[in-house]
Amino acid sequence: MKEVDCISCKQEIPLTDPFVKFECPVCGELIARCDKCRTFGHPYKCKCGFEGP
Numbered sequence: 001m002k003e004v005d006c007i008s009c010k011q012e013i014p015l016t017d018p019f020v021k022f023e024c025p026v027c028g029e030l031i032a033r034c035d036k037c038r039t040f041g042h043p044y045k046c047k048c049g050f051e052g053p
């Protein structure tokens with residue numbers, strides 16, 4: 001099974017854990033964020049340079 005990496009903490013997110021997945025509003029790249037980073041509002045940066053809260 002494919003695993004996803006959290007864009008904020010770079011940790012692998014087990015697919016059994018809760019996490020959010022969305023597309024970068026700029027380049028459409030799929031961004032995944034673990035529940036922890038989402039809860040704490042850690043910043044993230046897409047490879048296109050887009051930064052979000």
Ligand SMILES: [Zn+2]
Pocket residue numbers: 006007008009010011033034035036037038
């Ligand atoms: Zn994370």
Ligand SMILES: [Zn+2]
Pocket residue numbers: 024025026027028029046047048049050
């Ligand atoms: Zn992007």
